[in-house]
Amino acid sequence: MNLLNKFSNPELCKKLLTLLKNELIRPFRFMEVCGTHTVAIFRSGLRSLFPENLIHVSGPGCPVCVTHEREVAAFLELAQKDVVLATFGDLMRVPGPNKQTLKDLQAQGANIKIVYSPFDALQLALDTPDRDVIFIGIGFETTAPTVAATLNVARQQNIKNFFVFCLHKLVPPALKALLSGGVKIDGFLLPGHVSAIIGRGPYEFLSKDYNLPATIGGFEPVDILQAIYELVKMFNLNQPAVVNCYSRVVKDEGNQKALLMLKRVFEPCSALWRGLGEIPDSGLQIRSEFEAFDARKSFNLEDLPQVPPLKGCKCGDVLKGLLRPDECPLFNKQCTPESPVGPCMVSTEGSCAAYYKYLV
Amino acid sequence: MCLAVPMEVKSIDGLVAEVEIGGVKNQVRLDIIDEQPRPGDYVIVHAGFAIRKLDKDEALETLKLFEKGLGLELT
C-alpha cells in the first residue's frame, strides 16, 4: 500500500533524525524488547545513523533466545520419543546440552517438521491420525493467541493426537524483573505486535513505578525514529508516560478477542527465562479444561531436565542488556552464525546474530 | 519467527482469508482478529493468523501530523 511506504520515506527519516539529534542533550540509553526491532534497527541502517549519545540496547525480546536451557533440553528429549515434533524453524539450530540440536536429531532420523503456523501443526495431526503430533509453543503475547486459537479448534473437533508443549512467555513481567534487578535504562521502545494484542495498559507500571518513559513503536524506520524521539522528549521534560506511536496497528485496549482466546486456553504461571532465571507469572500454562492437549502432562514433562548453562556463552548478560554481543569472549571466535554457541547467535532476531551480520 | 507483516485481503471464506503480499498468495485464519476485515483491507499476519486490521485512517492521521510538524508533503 502506497500509504505504508511513506513510513520509510527518506526525507521524513532525515528530518526526524535531525529532531532527535537536537533533542539529545545528554546520553540516552534505550532498550528495545522485540527481535523484530533489533533486526529492523540494523537492517534499515538506522543503527549506523544514530547519534553517538543514543545508546541502543537489545533486551529479552527474542523468544528463541529467552528459551531456557532446561526447556531446550526438554524439547530435545521430546524429539527422541515416538512422536512427530512440529516447530517453528527458528528452534532447529538452538544448541542444547552436548551441543545437540533438533537439526542433528532430525538427521539421525527423528521425525521433526518445520511449520509456519501452529495451525499447520494441527493439520499435520489431522493428516496422520495414527501419529502423535506435538507442537512446541514458543513466543510472546503475539504468538500465544494463535496457539490458543489452534487448541480451541482442536478441542471443538475432538482431536486426540495433537499436543502443545507450552513455553510461552509474557513481556511485561520480564521488564519488571529486569528493572527490579537493577538494569540501567532511560526508556523502553515497546514491541509493536505484542502491544497490538495486550494494548498499552500492562506497561503503565514503567512510568508509574519506575519513572521511565516508554513508547509503543512500529517497525518502519519512521516508526522507530518517532518512537525514540518521543522517548527522549519525555525524558528531557521528566514527564514519563507510556505513549502509543503505532496507532495504525495498536489500540490502547489491545485486541480483546485475542486476549479472551488467550485466557480461555492459558493461565499465567511462573516461567524460566534464559539468563533471567525464574520469573513469577511470566509464562503461560494450558488450563485444565484443555489438559488433554498438554504435552507436559501426556509426555511426562512436568519437571524439566536439570542441565547446566551453556559453557562460556554470555547470552544471559546480553539479554539483560549488561553486555554488548561483541564483548562476549566467544563472539566471532568460537561463536558465529555458522557455528553458534548460544541461541542469541542462532536466531536471526538474536542480538549476537544481528551484531555479526551488520557490524562484523 | 516474530515477523508480522501487513497483507492485503483478497477474499474471505468463513474463518479463512486469502491474502496477498508482493504477488504471493497465502491463506490466513481469522479466529483472533477483533475487527472483521473485508477484501481490500490490510491485516497484520503472524504465524498464519491475522492479528489486527491495519487502520488506514490512523496511518493517514500520523502522516498528516508529520506534514504539519515538519513541513513535508507526504499524503
Ligand code: SF4
Ligand atoms: S556471542 Fe555466542 S557465546 Fe557469546 S553470548 Fe552471543 S551467542 Fe552466546
